[in-house]
Amino acid sequence: MLLVKATRLLLYGLLGSALFVLSLTHVTAEGNGISSPTNGERVFGTIAIRGIADTPNFLAWQLDVLLNGDEQAVASITRSKKQISKEDLLARLDTTTLPDGPHQLRLRVINIDGQYDEFFVSIIVNNADVTPTTESNSSVPRPTRVVRPTPTTLNQITAPSDGATVQGTILITGFADSPDFLSWKLDLLFDRKQDKSVTIAAERTRSPTGDFSTQLDTTQLPDGTHLLRLRVSKQDDTFTESTSSLTIANPKPNVVSQPTVCSTNILEDPPPLFSVFVIDWVRQLTDNLKSYCGA
Incomplete structure (x- = not known):
């Protein structure tokens, strides 16, 4: 009799443990992701993107939009190293900067070991049919269609800004990433000429977040307008390229003439x-x- 009771208690304990583990697995699987907008939702104007971005080995998360669902046509919305453990606002997106049609939102949650999970939500942008706000129309303000340039690609030089005038030692930052990443290289093209270039930095290892930074002492370079070129190579021997212009204008040293x-x-x-x-x-x-x- 005691053996039967002990066996029942053991079975109940094992069953309870299994249910607990299953419940934990369910929470983890359903946790990270984009909760709003919903998959296939039609959107216009400025939308709020909400979701969860968390993991035990959390490093960072990034939110992108894939134009027409194409992973080769990616525009970055935002990146953050702050964990979002409960559903909250991830970012706001002005959809008038996107062409009308189907696109995908992608949330990438990155671990400290460089691995990451991706979550996708399809949206349909439809700003063409939006009626401008009038006094007699609606109490809910609706955006007016504004034509803006197509968003830049993800791989780019973020600082110094394009056309900046610099001097001394400067910090160059940017983003270099690709699903089939091979390497990235940053060059300086003197006088903006392709045949007069020098490599500033290069890496064959991709950082977990895709960000990079390097310093450049412009006092060792001639003054004038030059070009920074970021080239991200892929495993299929193709590459993407981004450029940014800068003008070096270091102050001339003061030469004090000595009287005879x-x-x-x-x-x-x-x-x-x-x-x-x-x-x-x-x-x-x-x-x-x-x-x-x-x-």
Whole structure:
């Protein structure tokens, strides 16, 4: 009888443990992701993107939009190293910067070991049919269609800004990433010419977040307008390229001109031990100096 009770308690304990483990697995699987907008939702104007981005080995998360669902046409929305353990606002996206049509939102949650999980939500942007706000229309404000340039690609030089004037030692930052990443290289093209370039930095290892930074001492370079070029190579021997112009204008060193020192007091009272020849030679030199200096 005691053996039967012990067996039942053991079975109940194992069953409870299994249910607990299953419940934990369910929470983890359903945790990270984009909760709003929902998959297939039609959107316009500025939208709020909400979700969860958390993991035991959390390093960072990034939110991107894949134009027409194409992973080769990616625009970055935002990146953060702050954990979002409960559903909250991830970012706001002005959809008028995107062409109308189907796109994908991608949330990438990155671990400290460089591995990451991805979560996708499809949206349909439809700003063409949005009616501008009028006083008699609706109490809910609706955006007016604004034409803006297509978002830049993810791989880019973020600092210094394009066209900046710099001097001294500067910090160059940017983003270099690709699903089939091989390497990235940062070059400086003197006078913006392709055949006059020097490599500033290069890496074959991708950082977990894709960010990079390096320093450049511009005092060792000629002044003028040059070009920074970021090239991200892929495993299929293709690459993407991003450029940014900068003007180096280091201050010129101050050259202080020293006045000419004209001294004619070489030997007014020669020592008695000097020979007559030496004294005559020194006095002749003194007379020449007086003549030269206008004394």
